[in-house]
Amino acid sequence: MTDLSSTAPFSRSSHRSEAFEARLQRRYRSERMFQRAGIGAIIFAGLMLVMLLTTIVLNGYTAFWQSRFDVSVYFDPEAISPSGSIDPETLSAGDYPALVRSALTELVPAATGRDGKRALMELVSSAAGYTLRAMVMADPKLIGTHQTVSLLASDNTDQFIKGHIARSALPGERTVSDRQIGWIDDLRAKGVLKSHFSLDVLTQPNSRQPEQAGMWGALIGSIMTMLVTLALAVPVGVAAAVYLEEFAPQNRWTDLIEVNINNLAAVPSIVFGLLGLSMFLNFFGLPRSSALIGGVVLALMTLPTIIIASRAALKSVPPSIREAALGIGASPLQVILHHVLPLAAPGILTGTILGLARALGETAPLLLIGMVAFVVNVPAALSDPSTVLPVQIFMWADAPERGWTERTSAAIMLLLGFLILMNALAVLLRKKFERRW
Amino acid sequence: MRFELSDRSSGDRATPGKITARAVDVYYGAKRALHNITLNIDGNRVTALIGPSGCGKSTFLRCLNRMNDTIDICRVHGQIELDGEDIYAKTIDTVQLRARVGMVFQKPNPFPKSIYDNIAYGPRIHGLAQRGPEMDEIVQSSLERAGLWNEVKDRLKEPGTGLSGGQQQRLCIARAIAVSPEVILMDEPCSALDPIATAHIEELIDELRENYTIIIVTHNMQQAARVSQKTAFFHLGEMVECNDTEEIFTNPRDERTHGYITGRYG
Known part of the structure; x- marks a missing residue:
């Protein structure tokens, strides 16, 4: 038997040496610094948010x-x-x-x-x-x-x-x-x-006079646009994600498609507006300023986000579940419909809601397809001229009379309320349907 | 090193040539994972595949129910017959094949559904039983055969993922049994389990031999000795030796087999 301490790389007594203590103190100190920096960052971000919200609420509450x-x-x-x-x-x-x-x-x-x-x-x-x-x-x-x-x-x-x-x-x-x-x-x-x-500011349609203007028309326009986006982007996005993730072979073509989807997700939204202008308005001659076109353009913009989120959700379903189902003779489609999709649903849902929340706040592409028009009537059909909340905010913020300031802020409050609601829904759904395995 | 060998007589209802593999080569891309494997597997027997990590025993096992089909870059050459029928023939449907050749995996992988639904899923998709009493009976008999019925009969509606590791693995075995397969493939079924749960599964394997052909991949040589009647030793993608388990462990013919079972490498 050899003496163990003599074979150790250094003497054990060094664990209790002063140099060791000092090193330990330094390690703890750097950890504390790191934590403080993190807390500082959160406080800074929180202050900015509080400042923004206070300004909006203080400016906007008088609109009621x-x-x-x-x-x-x-x-x-x-x-x-x-x-x-x-x-x-x-x-x-x-x-x-x-x-x-x-x-x-x-x-x-x-x-x-x-x-x-x-x-x-x-x-x-x-x-x-x-x-x-x-x-x-x-x-x-x-x-x-x-x-x-x-x-x-x-x-x-x-x-x-x-x-x-x-x-x-x-x-x-x-x-x-x-x-x-x-x-x-x-x-x-x-x-x-x-x-x-x-509550006239909420329940009245738009007007040239600030004291008469409300955002009901824009709200209905936003809801209709979102419905079109939802109806288009979700089925197409999920189907594309399922095919790419579960069926498509790994080759140059699928690599190319993947790169393109990732690129599209980063394309500035105004480019989608230009696409909508030249494709849907000029080429197909679809009705200008309508919720239909707005929804289609926003669906195109949201698609890459939904595909990427859905693919990530599908990828996170453990392969063991697929193997289990395949192993007892489920067909590939059954594996997907019975096991993979239900398990991926919370992730897909979260991605979809976040994508839609982004689309709800989008202004630039809608300006190009004419949704910036002054519309007094509340849209009754998808092809009616309409506007949406963010564009309404943009138009009101641009007008000179003092009365628009409070109305702009009130519209921002409504939009923020919707965004908070959607994000909270995403968190809730994820919490509710998330499963552990 | 001494092994406690399976004391059950090995010849009771053995049907020779249930599965025959002839000159099987498997490639992952350009890498050759299996070299020229020829192996006969008897029915109603337990055949153990042993060998060091990466020797290709799991790959071979996954050829038998064509699970390797799910890997894009995997190619299988040669011939594998189940009851004299080439399972890689164009006329063979993998869905049907996997109903005949069930599989139990290394890590217990119950579906995140209720215990009942875990078992009922297979019979349901194959149309073996209607909802109701018929299905209840399949669920009960499958769980009974897997030795799990008494432990879970009062909580069939609870999620299968809430069971202990050993119970989960028996649930997976019951799930495989529920579609009445002829062959059950087991890929290191005990490697994630504690010794008591392992003993449970081993007993179960021995009972299942009555009605099923079982092929088990294991790292644990004592386990191979305890549960199997035949053992095949794989090394570096080759099948070195296949013989009665007793012969392999007491009188290995090949130098490499001898080295492995005496613990010189592995």
Whole structure:
């Protein structure tokens, strides 16, 4: 027997030497540094996120409050239908702004003359006349009566009340005049002009006037576009992934296909928009600005992501499961349908949802196929002109009036809400269906 | 080194020539994994394939139910007959072949489904039984034959992956039995199991010999000696020696066999 310690590469006492202790301390120190750097990175990222969200929410929450006049309106037969006829054509041609004007002048007798009345009318949204017309069209018996009606205030009035237009600014640098400020203060003191909670920003279609604009049309457009994308990209993507992963031989062709798919995943999205423009609009002549084309273009953009995610999910199913099924005589298709796909489903689902979330937030390719058009009607069919939330944000952010700022932020909040929902769904589904073997 | 040999008489119902392999060569791409293997396997017997790692015994085993077909670069030459029928003939369907030649793998690989569904899957896809009492009976008899029934009869709806390693492996054997194969191939079925579970499986193999032809690949020479009646020794892609297990372990003819079983290499 030889002495073991003498055959060891170094003396065992060195484990307790001071040099060893010092080395150990250094190792622990570097680990602590590493951890701190990691925590620092997380705090930094978190702060950035909080800053972004706070800015958006602070800018956007006021969009859910809307200033309105609660005024008594006299439905003057002279202005609505001088001939006394109540057929819809006559009623719709009535002079409804006159009713608004006389109702307001009653409240603000100081507004006299042409200029004074115009300045007074600037306080009310141009939608006020349409509100009255809609009321009369729905119920012609209102003609000749007095009714208390809630009329939308104009963008400038609303923004002034919300404090977004500073009272202290020089008269030439703000969009409400001193005279109008006086009237607003007066009407608010009388309780006629008030701020109400309102979901109009969500439930109304788009408009040229910020106080009337909502994102319902864009929301429906987004949902329709996503449905088209989902219906196209998922079956095609999963089928392609299954074929490439399970059936295709490994040769130059499949290598080439794989390289191309990976390349496509990195192609800037605007290129897909150009493709859609030249292929679907110019060559096939499909309807411009429609959710159909938007969905197809986004499906093309999402396909590589879904294929790559699905292939990774299929690859992660252990070969032992395939062998087990093959070993008792399952055909290759049965192996895939009964065993591999169910096990890969959570991964495929996660990849799909993340791909769709990206498509939901995509703007650039849709600009090229005309979805940037100003669309007032809520789309009812896939071929109707429509727009989507991110494009709506882009358009609103571009407009100059102060009222658009809060609406842009509100739209961003809605979009972020959807994205968070989708990502949470992805995490949930993965947690629920994930199996261990 | 002494081996405790299988004491069961080896001739009871043996049917010679269940499987015959003639001049089998297997290539993985350009690499030749098996050289000119000629081997006769008797029915209703346990044949052990032994040899050092990488000697080609698993490759040979996977030729017998054409599992190698799933590997793109693998090519098999030569002739393998099951009951006198060439299993590599064009007329042979691999799905049908694998229903006749079942397989148990090295690592227990139950499906991530219930114990019941693990067993019922095979009969279901082959249309051997309808859902209901008929299927229940197949499940029960398969589990009974695999010696697992008493342990799992109250939890057939629980996932098969929740069983212990040894139970999982017996579940896999029951799954193979459920489609009534003629031959069961076992690729190191005990290498992931503890000694008690191993003993269980070995007993089971011996009982199954009554009704099935069993071919087992093993690294464990004691195991080969305990369970098999015939043993084939593989070395570097060649089949060096095949004989009655007793002969191989007591009186090996080839120098290499002698070296391996006495533990000089492997």
